[in-house]
Amino acid sequence: MNYEEFSAEKCQSLLHIQEQFKEKINLDSYKNWFYDGESELLRLYNSDEDEIYFRYVPIGTFSLKLRTWMWSWFNTSSIEKSKSQLLAIKEFGVQNNYEKLKEGTFPADEFDGWELSAICLHLLNGIGVYKVNSGELEKYMLLMQIENRDSPEVIKFKKQTIECGKHGYSRPAFVCQHLDLETPKGFEEAFDTEKGMELGEEDDFQAWCSDCEKIRLQHDGWNEESEKHTGITLICENCYFELKDFNLTR
Ligand SMILES: [Zn+2]
Ligand SMILES: [Zn+2]
Known part of the structure; x- marks a missing residue:
């Protein structure tokens, strides 16, 4: 045939x-x-x-x-x-x-x-x-x-995920309040990430902008003071990687 x-x-x-x-x-x-x-x-x-x-x-x-x-x-x-x-x-x-x-x-x-x-x-x-x-x-x-x-x-599927208006259920991720899809602001991460990667129990997707990075370095890392500026926001994994694509300037 x-x-x-x-x-x-x-x-x-x-x-x-x-x-x-x-x-x-x-x-x-x-x-x-x-x-x-x-x-x-x-x-x-x-x-x-x-x-x-x-x-x-x-x-x-x-x-x-x-x-x-x-x-x-x-x-x-x-x-x-x-x-x-x-x-x-x-x-x-x-x-x-x-x-x-x-x-x-x-x-x-x-x-x-x-x-x-x-x-x-x-x-x-x-x-x-x-x-x-x-x-x-x-x-x-x-x-x-x-x-x-x-x-x-x-x-398990329901527990691990948050509901996003744009993407439905995805894993949670955390970013500073400054990152958006309008002006690239840099993208600093807690560790190198890839969409869909497996995360350890303690790990979360976490990223912040270049300004936040400057403040973080001035304070020798995250503390109450440096986090004040950051304004950590919960978003979904898909939103996170949209932000990464847009904000990361190589
Ligand atoms: Zn920031
Ligand atoms: Zn989303």
């Missing part, structure tokens, strides 16, 4: 499965979504009571700007451990010489996302597919199972 025949068959099958899946869990009734790459959980919700959790495997992303597809196994900024499952898709692509399954990234269109998701659903035994849009990226997720709301994973 060539790739066109194979993918057309899987798309037909996805249409059928996805329709039943949507109906069964009333998928379209949920207005909001949030996913956490670390716990690999997707939460769909309308309120704290009206919610559902899924365990997911990241399939890949379609860039609306670059018009390219990128498999999650190829994507270094994708932190989900389960993305290694996608290597089976790549392997299958190598065996059958299906280009789109072999290449990490390539020029694509909107349709490719669904087509490739359909193939993953079939080969990895998912229960459905979900797509989220964040900015210029469409992220496709293969839903593996419904996660019980009382499961230890969900409880």
Whole structure:
């Protein structure tokens, strides 16, 4: 079977499965979504009571700007451990010489996302597919199972996170009151950070501007006096890394 025949068959099958899946869990009734790459959980919700959790495997992303597809196994900024499952898709692509399954990234269109998701659903035994849009990226997720709301994973997920108006639930981070997305002010950190990195029990994402750094040095570190100027503010991890990108001047 060539790739066109194979993918057309899987798309037909996805249409059928996805329709039943949507109906069964009333998928379209949920207005909001949030996913956490670390716990690999997707939460769909309308309120704290009206919610559902899924365990997911990241399939890949379609860039609306670059018009390219990128498999999650190829994507270094994708932190989900389960993305290694996608290597089976790549392997299958190598065996059958299906280009789109072999290449990490390539020029694509909107349709490719669904087509490739359909193939993953079939080969990895998912229960459905979900797509989220964040900015210029469409992220496709293969839903593996419904996660019980009382499961230890969900409880942990809720405990570790704060709710951000812009990003939904993410891990907490702390910055000085001066950092914003208007004027770059420098970005000094307690330690080198990377989005999605694992944190020790004692560690928090913490950053402050160049002015705060001057004051900190004058006081030989943080104390009551130097912290007065800082005005520590709680934000979410995603906001933190937006600030880092914008304020860090190399
Ligand atoms: Zn500051
Ligand atoms: Zn945020």
